[in-house]
Amino acid sequence: MIDLSNLEIGLLSFPVLLIMIFLRVPIGLSMFLTGLVGLYLINNGWNVAFAKLKTETYSTFSSYSLSIVPMFILMGHFATLGGMSQALFKAAEAFLGHRRGGVAMAAVGACAGFGSICGSSLATAATMSQVALPELRRYGYSGGFSTATLAAGGTLGILIPPSVILVIYAILTEQNIAKLFLAAFIPGILAAVGYMITISVYVRMHPGSAGVREPQPMRERMRALADVWPVLLVFIAVVGGIYMGIFTPTEGAAVGAFGTGLIALINGGLTRVTFVESFIATARGTAMIFFIVLGAGFYNGFLAQSQVPQALSEWVVGLGLSPWVVLSLILVLYLVFGCVMDSLSMILLTIPIFFPIISTLDFGMNTEEVAIWFGIIVLIVVEVGLITPPVGMNLFVINSMDRLTPMIETYKAVMHFVASDIIRVILLLAFPGITLFLVRLLH
Numbered sequence: 540m541i542d543l544s545n546l547e548i549g550l551l552s553f554p555v556l557l558i559m560i561f562l563r564v565p566i567g568l569s570m571f572l573t574g575l576v577g578l579y580l581i582n583n584g585w586n587v588a589f590a591k592l593k594t595e596t597y598s599t600f601s602s603y604s605l606s607i608v609p610m611f612i613l614m615g616h617f618a619t620l621g622g623m624s625q626a627l628f629k630a631a632e633a634f635l636g637h638r639r640g641g642v643a644m645a646a647v648g649a650c651a652g653f654g655s656i657c658g659s660s661l662a663t664a665a666t667m668s669q670v671a672l673p674e675l676r677r678y679g680y681s682g683g684f685s686t687a688t689l690a691a692g693g694t695l696g697i698l699i700p701p702s703v704i705l706v707i708y709a710i711l712t713e714q715n716i717a718k719l720f721l722a723a724f725i726p727g728i729l730a731a732v733g734y735m736i737t738i739s740v741y742v743r744m745h746p747g748s749a750g751v752r753e754p755q756p757m758r759e760r761m762r763a764l765a766d767v768w769p770v771l772l773v774f775i776a777v778v779g780g781i782y783m784g785i786f787t788p789t790e791g792a793a794v795g796a797f798g799t800g801l802i803a804l805i806n807g808g809l810t811r812v813t814f815v816e817s818f819i820a821t822a823r824g825t826a827m828i829f830f831i832v833l834g835a836g837f838y839n840g841f842l843a844q845s846q847v848p849q850a851l852s853e854w855v856v857g858l859g860l861s862p863w864v865v866l867s868l869i870l871v872l873y874l875v876f877g878c879v880m881d882s883l884s885m886i887l888l889t890i891p892i893f894f895p896i897i898s899t900l901d902f903g904m905n906t907e908e909v910a911i912w913f914g915i916i917v918l919i920v921v922e923v924g925l926i927t928p929p930v931g932m933n934l935f936v937i938n939s940m941d942r943l944t945p946m947i948e949t950y951k952a953v954m955h956f957v958a959s960d961i962i963r964v965i966l967l968l969a970f971p972g973i974t975l976f977l978v979r980l981l982h
Contacts, residue, residue: 546850548581548845549577549842552573552842556888559573566881566884567884570834570835570884570888573841574834574837574841575588577841578591581841581844591837595833596833598836599829599833600829604709604716604789605829606789607706607792609821609824610792610795611657611659612703612825613796614792614795614796615656615657616820618657618799618802619666619808620803620806620808621802621805621806621808622803622806623653623769623802626767626769627652628646628667631646631652632645632649632674633759633763637751637753637754640738640739642671642678642749644739646688647695647738648735650689651692651699651731652770653667653696653770654699655774655778656770656774656799657696659696660696660922660932661932663693664689664690664694664933667692668689668693669940671689672686681749681948682949683944683945686944687926687955687956689937690931691734691953691956692734693933693936694922694925695730698730698918698919699724699730700721701791703883704886705723707886711887711891711894712910716788718907718978719914720788721782721978722911722912722914723915725973726915726967726974733960733962733963736959737955737959741955748952772798776794777792777795831887835887835891838888839891848895851896852899856900863968865896865897865900866900866902866913866916866968873889873917873920873924874924876889881932886917894910898910902971908978916968919960919967923961926960928954931953934946
């Protein structure tokens, strides 16, 4: 039998894990099995591996911080039942629909609004597609342009607070969830504005890709705007309550779930059947996320024992490269990973490896600011991976709802939005103060 050091076992686990992922083994199970076998090899027996099976499972599923996840998922389901997605789109369409590319801009604006009460990219993309795709077809928008717009708009769900991915990042790096939510605001707004500018440029480059609709009277606009008050109420209650110190992020998520549920009940969307369905869907989504978190816990525990993160950190520092070069290389790796993995898996797999490296580098900021800034940058690059061909997750979600549009047409149109994302990443890298402005102002 070949005698390998702990470090060599840790390094060999990466290709093994990637092979399992390419063979379509679920990512949570892949990380779990790799970590379990790795612990066995490092400790020459199953005692440590089985002991960790007991402790890691309990600590994961009993974590108070993770209880925020099912609350945000449930809030998204209730928001859909309450008709909030449709109200947001109608309001945005009333004000923007008559402009060139206005209905597509309205879809992006509605995605941003729905993302503020959902926290999931895939859920935002899927929900808003059901509302916006028929309108985009009705006004003569090309299939590829429509699906690309909704795929890009859906990514706002994980950037604009509250965000499930940001919660996971905060837990992994032991950062303040409220500060991370605050730091995501301006980049989230920049994303929505950048997508709208992209739409404006696209319809001028391809005049036949979008039709024009008649402007609505001011009375209709005000009526549509009034219909979105439940969204504003929930958002202010949740986010405002967190930053005013009235309740913790977890309590805020519970308040948001209760508020959206109450609105759905008043609007008639929440019945006994849909209530049960929402809880079942929430349980399934939570179970999937928690199992991925458990698998990542096993794998990262194995990596910690193998000393891979520490060795990589020392190796990178020893190269003497500029911190910005190191950061750029890490972000390129995220773009590559985004072609084969979902956002949650990427965060759970890579942050325990990359974060120790970033923490040792000097970017002219204190440790907490670097952690917050890096988290937002990573979130944006992960978001880019969701719409990057050939296997961006959001592209497949949207394509499944519009079988008439060839995927290649979506690929061609979405690259304009990818370009917008890359420009935004460069801007936030060059000026960290954009991300940290609200955090520094209020803390």
